[in-house]
Amino acid sequence: MDNRVIFDKTTPGRKTNYIKKPDIGIKKPDELLPQETLRNDLILPSLGELDVVRHYTNLSRLNFSVDTNFYPLGSCTMKYNPKINEELAALCGFLNIHPYQPEESIQGALELIYNLEKILREITGMSRFSFQASSGAQGELTGMLMVRKYHKINKSKKRKVIVPDSSHGTNPATSSMCGYETVVVESNKDGLIDLDKLSQAIDNEVAAVMLTNPNTLGLFEENILAISEMVHKAGGFLYYDGANFNPLLGITNPALMGFDVIHLNLHKTFSTPHGCGGPGAGAVGVNDKLLDFLPCPLVNKEDEKFYFNYKVKHSIGKLRAFYGNFSVLVRAYAYLLRLGKEGLPRVAQNATLNANYIKAKLKNYYNTASSKSSMHEVVFSCVKQKERGISALDIAKRLIDYGMHPPTMYFPLIAKEALMVEPTETENKETLDYFIEAMLKINKEIDDNPQNIKDAPHHTPVKRVDEVKAARNPDLRWQCKKIGA
Amino acid sequence: MPYILNTEKDIKEMLTTIGISSLDDLYRHLPNQIKINKKLNLPSGLSEQELRSFIIALAAKNKTINEFNSFLGAGSYKHYVPSALNSIISRAEFLTAYTPYQAECSQGILQAIYEYQSYICLLTGMDVSNASLFDGGSSLAESILMSLRVTQRKKVIISSAIHPEYKRTIYTYLSGFNFKIQEINFDQQGLTDINQLTADGDTACIAIQSPNFFGIIEKLGKISSLAKEKGALVIQVANPVSLAILKEPAAQGVDIVCGDGQALGGFLSFGGPSFGFIATKNEFLRQLPGRIVGKSTDKEGKTAYCLTIQAREQHIKRERATSNICSNQSLNAISAAIYLSLMGKEGLYDCALYSLNLAHYLHGRISEVKGVKINFSNNFFNEFVWNVENQKTVIKKLYKKGIISGLALSKFYPGLKGGILSCCTETKSRAQIDEFIETLKTILN
Numbered sequence: 001m002d003n004r005v006i007f008d009k010t011t012p013g014r015k016t017n018y019i020k021k022p023d024i025g026i027k028k029p030d031e032l033l034p035q036e037t038l039r040n041d042l043i044l045p046s047l048g049e050l051d052v053v054r055h056y057t058n059l060s061r062l063n064f065s066v067d068t069n070f071y072p073l074g075s076c077t078m079k080y081n082p083k084i085n086e087e088l089a090a091l092c093g094f095l096n097i098h099p100y101q102p103e104e105s106i107q108g109a110l111e112l113i114y115n116l117e118k119i120l121r122e123i124t125g126m127s128r129f130s131f132q133a134s135s136g137a138q139g140e141l142t143g144m145l146m147v148r149k150y151h152k153i154n155k156s157k158k159r160k161v162i163v164p165d166s167s168h169g170t171n172p173a174t175s176s177m178c179g180y181e182t183v184v185v186e187s188n189k190d191g192l193i194d195l196d197k198l199s200q201a202i203d204n205e206v207a208a209v210m211l212t213n214p215n216t217l218g219l220f221e222e223n224i225l226a227i228s229e230m231v232h233k234a235g236g237f238l239y240y241d242g243a244n245f246n247p248l249l250g251i252t253n254p255a256l257m258g259f260d261v262i263h264l265n266l267h268k269t270f271s272t273p274h275g276c277g278g279p280g281a282g283a284v285g286v287n288d289k290l291l292d293f294l295p296c297p298l299v300n301k302e303d304e305k306f307y308f309n310y311k312v313k314h315s316i317g318k319l320r321a322f323y324g325n326f327s328v329l330v331r332a333y334a335y336l337l338r339l340g341k342e343g344l345p346r347v348a349q350n351a352t353l354n355a356n357y358i359k360a361k362l363k364n365y366y367n368t369a370s371s372k373s374s375m376h377e378v379v380f381s382c383v384k385q386k387e388r389g390i391s392a393l394d395i396a397k398r399l400i401d402y403g404m405h406p407p408t409m410y411f412p413l414i415a416k417e418a419l420m421v422e423p424t425e426t427e428n429k430e431t432l433d434y435f436i437e438a439m440l441k442i443n444k445e446i447d448d449n450p451q452n453i454k455d456a457p458h459h460t461p462v463k464r465v466d467e468v469k470a471a472r473n474p475d476l477r478w479q480c481k482k483i484g485a
Numbered sequence: 486m487p488y489i490l491n492t493e494k495d496i497k498e499m500l501t502t503i504g505i506s507s508l509d510d511l512y513r514h515l516p517n518q519i520k521i522n523k524k525l526n527l528p529s530g531l532s533e534q535e536l537r538s539f540i541i542a543l544a545a546k547n548k549t550i551n552e553f554n555s556f557l558g559a560g561s562y563k564h565y566v567p568s569a570l571n572s573i574i575s576r577a578e579f580l581t582a583y584t585p586y587q588a589e590c591s592q593g594i595l596q597a598i599y600e601y602q603s604y605i606c607l608l609t610g611m612d613v614s615n616a617s618l619f620d621g622g623s624s625l626a627e628s629i630l631m632s633l634r635v636t637q638r639k640k641v642i643i644s645s646a647i648h649p650e651y652k653r654t655i656y657t658y659l660s661g662f663n664f665k666i667q668e669i670n671f672d673q674q675g676l677t678d679i680n681q682l683t684a685d686g687d688t689a690c691i692a693i694q695s696p697n698f699f700g701i702i703e704k705l706g707k708i709s710s711l712a713k714e715k716g717a718l719v720i721q722v723a724n725p726v727s728l729a730i731l732k733e734p735a736a737q738g739v740d741i742v743c744g745d746g747q748a749l750g751g752f753l754s755f756g757g758p759s760f761g762f763i764a765t766k767n768e769f770l771r772q773l774p775g776r777i778v779g780k781s782t783d784k785e786g787k788t789a790y791c792l793t794i795q796a797r798e799q800h801i802k803r804e805r806a807t808s809n810i811c812s813n814q815s816l817n818a819i820s821a822a823i824y825l826s827l828m829g830k831e832g833l834y835d836c837a838l839y840s841l842n843l844a845h846y847l848h849g850r851i852s853e854v855k856g857v858k859i860n861f862s863n864n865f866f867n868e869f870v871w872n873v874e875n876q877k878t879v880i881k882k883l884y885k886k887g888i889i890s891g892l893a894l895s896k897f898y899p900g901l902k903g904g905i906l907s908c909c910t911e912t913k914s915r916a917q918i919d920e921f922i923e924t925l926k927t928i929l930n
Contacts, residue, residue: 003788006600006826015831018567019911022839024846029730029838032845033864037702039732043607044830049569052826059593060578063585067577073586080488081581084533090571093544098557099756100892101550102884108546109755122526134619134758135812137799141658148661173799173809177630179661182804220515251512256519267812271488275816276594277584277616277776279758295657317657321560321622321650321745322756334540338487340530346486349508353491356511357499373514400590408586411800428490429499460589462789467588470781470793474770476613478603 001058003461007478009055010045043480062461064405066273070431074377074408074420075168075216077246077268079351082338085271085331094330099322103307109326110306113299116333123344125255126262126285130295131324136243138319139263139282140174140210145316146261146286146293147208147237148178153314156235158207164193166217166412171210171241180207187414191217191370195226202230208237213257214244216412216420217369218355218377228258237261237290245269246424247352247376250345254285261286270332281328295319350425351376354432358421361436365443369415377422381415390446390453392417397464398445400457402438487530550753554917555889556847558868558908559698560621560648561756562748564726564836565912567827570750574820584776584812588791589783595790598778598815601822608728609742610735611764616776617818618810621745622651624761625692625722626658627774627808628743631765632690632718633664634772634807640665640687644677646697647722649897655692664689675699675861675870679707684715690741694722695731699861699906700844700868702731709738725749725762725821727866729837741765750824751817760814760821771797774808776815836911840867843909843918850922851907856929858903868908870894873929876903882928888921 002009029038047055064071071078088094097106117129133139144161151158161175162183172182185201188194192215202209209231213221221227231238240254240262246269254262266272267280274280286294296315297308339347352375359368359378369379382392396406396419408420423432445453457463491499500506512520531539550563557563574580578593585591585598598616605614618624629641643655645668652668659666672678677693684691691712695703705721712719718740726748728734734742747759765773771794779793799806828836844867851871852859858872868891873879876893883890891907898904909918 003596005596005603006822007603015829016567016827018828018832019565019836019839020914021835022843022846022911022913023915024842026838026842027845029841032841033702033731036706037732037864038730039728039736042729042830042834044604044825044833046829046831047826049567049827052823053569053573055826056573056597056823057576059597060573060576062591062593062596063578063582064587064590065578066581069590071583073583076583078583082488084537086575086580088537088540088544091541091544092549092551093547095752095754096549096551096563097547097755098550098555098563098753098889099561100557100559101548101555101889105548105553106755108543111546112543119527134623134814135810137809137811138619138623141809145657145660168811169799169801169803169806170809170811172804173802173806176804176806177658177661177809179663222514222516225516225519250521250525252515252519252521256521273580273816274583274812275814276579276582276598276819277815278619278812279760279814279817280812316660318650318653319623319657320620320654320757321648322620324756325758326755327758330540334536337528337531337539338533338536341525341527343486343489343530344525344527346489349511350489350491350496352511353496353499353503353508356503360503373511375511396587397589400587405590406587426488426490429495457589461592462589462783462787464784465588465789465791466781466784467791467793470779470791471795474613474777474794475780476599476602476770476777476793477606478600480607 005478006055007045009047009051012046014046014048016049069403069405070427070435071405072407072421072423073405074422075243077422077424079271079424080426081271081273082335085334088334089327089330094327107306110299112333113329114301114306116329119336120283120285123249123253124262124285125253127288128291128294129283129285131281131283131329132295132319133263133282133284134320134325135278135280136263136265136282137170137174139284140170140241141177142284142295142319143239143261143263144174144178144208146290149293149314149316150290151207158205160206162201162206162209165414166215167210168212168216168241168243190372191219192221193227195223198227199230202234204234206234206236208239210239210241212241212244214247214375217379217415218374219370219372220375224257243268244376247348249348251348255287261290266328266332271335272328272331279325279328281325347425354423354425354427358423358432358436362439365440369418377420379415380419382417382419385446386417388446389450392419394453395419395442398442398453398456399438401459404435553887553889554920556891556907556909557889559892559906560745561753562910563753563912564748564910566750569827570820570823573823574816579816579819585792588789592790595778597819597822599780599790601818602778604822604825605762605764608725609764610733611742612767613770614762614764615773616778617813617815618761618763618775619814620757620759620761621722622654624743624763625651626654628720628741628763629655629690629692631741631772631774632720635718635769636689638687638689640667641690642667642669642684642688643692644669644694646671646677646699647692647694648698651722673860675701677703682711684712684717686715688715688717690718690720692720696724696727696866699870700865701862702864702866705737705739713738726837729833746817746821749821758814758817760817770794772807775810775813839911840909843913844868847907847909847918850918854922854926854929867910868906870904870906872903874903876905879928883924886924888924
């Protein structure tokens with residue numbers, strides 16, 4: 001395959017006409033606008049349609065994806081993305097509506113948002129949701145800015161946010177973006193929050209504690225009610241990072257666990273595709289305490305009509321233009337309707353079952369990061385392999401040769417040589433067995449042929465990439481010397 | 486159960502392997518008082534057949550923009566989208582992959598993003614671009630936060646002719662800090678009032694949109710010189726399609742350019758998903774937020790791509806990261822790269838040129854209608870403001886005739902109570918514009 005960048009494939013003069021020339025006399029830009037506002041030249045490639053189709057189709061084939069490969073990337077919930085949801089999200093009635101159309105012409109879209117919110121309220125126990133956030137991290141920002149504004153209005157002097165040392169990097173980064181100091185609380189030997197250390201850290205200056213539950217070791221924080229009491233006593237909020245909500249669907253919910261403000265990653269738990277890194281959607285839910293702080297607008301209903309409600313008393317405002325990643329909401333809504341009340345707990349149970357099955361089969365060969373019972377993901381700590389000269393990275397790269405996307409590596413930071421495996425509920429037992437077998441073969445190969453692992457992957461378009469070189473001598477774009485020459 | 490493949494037999498075997506007897510046992514360590522011990526109050530799951538009819542009916546409750554003669558723009562633009570674009574971007578190997586953490590099995594994503602970054606640099610004239618942000622509003626907020634980090638100053642100046650929803654986003658994003666935000670009004674011409682611009686030694690940036698919210702091309706050169714005198718950075722929000730004909734931001738002294746990429750082959754989609762872009766000079770690279778793809782080699786010396794300069798990001802730097810962003814809008818960014826490749830140099834130029842011409846044709850025709858007043862500058866790209874008395878009634882009457890004339894500016898600018906912002910892209914025709922004008926004439930007479 002010709003793997004030059006698209007810019008090097010240009011042939012001046014080649015083009016495809018896609019648009020119609022309007023039947024008005026077309027004037028040149030300088031006849032309509034002052035010369036000093038115009039650019040001299042524009043460097044873009046000139047290609048035919050097949051050139052472009054073949055280029056990007058071939059690029060797509062260099063990737064692992066859920067549809068082509070097992071993708072047990074921990075913390076990311078790479079479940080199957082149902083095809084029907086793609087078809088429905090692409091309906092003309094959803095794709096071709098403008099955000100500023102009159103409300104009477106967008107009743108279907110508003111109804112969908114309203115109904116989706118109702119379902120999420122039932123699943124989570126929260127009072128209301130905003131769908132503005134485009135990702136989990138932006139959801140965190142939304143939630144924590146609400147916390148900030150609440151404290152400001154109530155004149156309580158808060159300046160710290162507590163996160164456990166196992167937290168996602170987005171949690172402390174969000175805390176900083178809200179102007180808070182981050183306080184990290186260590187986990188105990190089981191990988192759960194150390195209650196003593198937490199109680200030492202909590203004081204009246206704590207605005208909130210941000211938690212993921214199950215945590216990033218895949219463990220359920222069993223003391224969640226005690227934690228909740230501690231935070232609330234000190235006048236702080238308990239924030240739920242819903243990245244790992246999948247194993248709890250219909251089993252428990254954030255409200256029962258004592259959380260005040262949450263985000264759900266619709267692209268994880270509710271099956272919307274990850275699109276090489278996005279778009280996602282972060283649905284932010286709050287209990288009654290924070291209702292008046294939600295971003296606006298919300299979607300309300302009155303006399304069978306749906307409308308945007310901008311009257312949110314202490315609203316933090318907007319996180320972006322318009323209303324959020326609407327077509328992601330369409331997919332999540334379709335998924336929820338398809339699963340229904342019986343399906344959602346089955347999702348949770350099977351996600352947990354699949355992870356525990358892998359753990360049971362591998363725990364005698366690979367250390368687990370904790371002896372506690374796992375939920376939807378299991379974190380292996382490849383220290384025994386490391387002692388024999390093979391790192392978690394090596395194992396991850398060798399898995400690619402077996403046609404599987406590697407698990408999340410070196411995260412959470414508290415586990416040494418971590419491989420975080422999240423199989424999700426949509427994988428079948430044969431796939432899990434194939435993964436287990438590959439992990440066992442690699443473990444054996446450490447003794448037989450370690451170099452073969454260190455050289456992995458062998459069958460990919462490129463071998464291990466020199467990331468140090470990429471960072472030292474940044475080449476971040478194509479340079480336009482050659483075009484047209 | 487849809488999408489769950491374990492059979493009862495599988496489940497039994499797996500439970501035995503784990504050493505427990507039921508699925509409930511997986512949850513036995515959860516405290517009882519937090520368990521939901523009843524069915525969720527939701528309907529039962531639908532068959533795919535039922536789901537399809539139900540959602541199709543819901544979508545049919547919307548009237549799409551295609552059913553109107555619409556002149557709506559204001560940050561969300563209907564451009565023609567080549568069929569090949571949807572075909573390529575729907576490929577599951579793009580759609581169902583995630584962030585390319587594992588470079589060796591993600592070369593296609595990485596190269597496509599590298600090409601996207603290159604396209605943004607070519608359009609803006611800047612040195613470096615990231616792999617995308619969420620949308621125009623949040624990309625502006627991130628640009629402003631970036632200027633605050635770069636300059637270590639405490640004050641930002643923003644033009645009130647920036648998209649009002651972007652402005653609101655800035656206030657939200659900065660609400661955790663004690664930065665001062667000063668808003669500069671627009672003048673009689675609809676341009677940011679340069680006479681009000683008083684940057685000082687504590688000004689981190691001057692943020693301008695050009696073409697601004699009213700469609701008008703701002704005098705960026707002048708604003709840049711004012712900013713440079715005080716060591717402040719200039720941030721420009723730009724419409725990427727306009728850059729096919731308008732002067733590139735880098736040539737006007739802009740330090741950070743950002744905006745929304747929806748116009749590059751994205752559907753309206755009720756305002757999202759689109760993507761935000763951000764590009765800057767090499768010297769500010771270490772303060773860029775978000776993912777960046779770089780070109781390197783593999784261990785055999787072959788060209789290979791990977792995520793790079795990651796020591797800015799939350800998964801490495803945690804509370805000291807340049808932003809909390811993790812997931813972005815990659816698919817939309819890659820889609821924009823494909824759009825630009827399909828349209829090509831001439832295609833994008835034509836798209837911008839036809840939009841410009843149609844908007845100016847509408848402007849010419851509407852300015853002749855009795856009862857219509859135009860106060861703002863003629864130096865606009867694809868949208869402009871016209872004024873009429875009883876604006877809301879006029880808009881409603883036009884709507885009844887199937888015409889969406891544009892955005893009533895009183896929604897955001899109470900001072901512009903007769904103002905309507907109307908837009909033309911290459912998707913409009915002379916016949917549609919003429920119909921609008923004739924109907925408007927009838928209504929106003």
